[in-house]
């Protein structure tokens with residue numbers, strides 16, 4: 290009989306300490322050691338989702354981790370996904386499928402009921418793995434969220450999984466992060482923790498030896514390693530809004546207005562990694578740059594809300610000026626919807642019911658409908674027949690005269706829309722820039738040359754990350770500490 294699958298959970302002392310990246314790196318490191326690895330995150334909050342082969346949604350970080358583990362993403366890897374729509378409400382995705390939107394307070398009171406579903410996914414996933422690497426969410430130190438928790442210690446206890454606590458030294462206070470987390474956990478939660486690790490160290494590692502030993506002495510936990518800052522992290526698809534950053538590069542300037550409910554911004558990753566491209570994420574309060582080649586309006590979880598925000602920044606005026614100067618505009622998904630004449634949401638699916646005028650740059654109209662399209666797509670460009678791959682994830686349906694100038698062909702039908710002069714384009718297809726030939730052709734249309742092999746670059750970065758972790762984490766000790774999963 291094969292040995293029982295094992296599991297280990299990585300929790301952080303706060304959000305954005307680099308848990309996702311560590312899990313991705315460990316997925317690759319352990320699969321390079323010949324293990325069948327499955328990533329798992331009980332509960333995720335993100336608007337950056339990936340589409341699975343069966344048309345479900347999971348957090349993008351789990352999709353990257355699955356890739357690092359050499360397997361196709363499945364919805365069981367992230368059974369609960371919360372997609373924020375407003376400051377207080379979110380769309381709930383359960384085992385990949387959309388549920389009615391939830392107010393945060395309602396979710397907090399009822400999340401415990403989802404534990405059974407979470408454990409069901411976990412056990413199903415474990416059946417095809419030697420080891421399941423689990424990522425927590427936020428921090429177990431948020432004691433106000435502990436009752437009914439399914440994301441951190443609530444899960445670790447229910448599934449009897451040992452936890453490694455990760456602190457982020459780059460943000461400062463890492464000794465207090467770890468010692469303080471121990472101080473606020475109750476006895477049973479504390480007992481789940483097998484040791485700690487420090488992430489994002491910059492400089493001479495030896496300088497932290499005493500800090501590391503002090504944490505170990507105060508907590509009684511062993512240290513699994515101090516991981517230096519991984520310079521190439523930006524080359525991997527990011528999940529968190531906090532990780533979207535401008536990227537210096539060549540003379541092709543792509544400007545992206547930073548919308549509060551931006552969704553599926555992995556469209557930007559291959560552009561950012563392209564040497565010719567300078568990606569400028571324009572923060573609220575600043576004008577869109579006058580020297581941009583392309584203004585790219587990304588997807589949005591809340592198209593009408595983000596469009597109102599875009600107007601409040603005066604970015605609609607900047608876009609007009611950019612077009613008068615001969616610039617190009619591309620809208621993807623929510624951004625495409627904004628470019629049209631109007632966006633109607635009669636049932637109030639994304640916010641208050643109603644209809645708003647769009648930017649009026651494409652002759653198309655959008656209506657939000659209840660049945661959500663979530664699907665992977667393969668197609669070609671209408672001119673040149675270049676392959677494009679990607680996914681759609683939206684409620685809206687968009688139609689109008691400019692769809693006659695659709696610039697992609699998917700499943701025998703035309704996709705997208707363009708203005709008569711071709712300088713304003715929109716499409717529902719996310720992820721299309723990952724295809725090298727398409728990206729090269731698109732950039733050539735802007736007068737620039739592409740040079741990157743994107744997929745190979747991601748693979749290379751994952752390998753480099755795995756080597757980095759093998760060097761700085763005690764991976765053997767982590768494997769010894771992973772516990773057999775109880776049936």
Ligand SMILES: NC(=O)CC[C@H](N)C(=O)O
Pocket residue numbers: 552553587588589590591592621622623624639657682683684685686
């Ligand atoms: N991914 C997106 O940009 C979604 C667009 C829009 N919110 C819709 O659901 O139709």
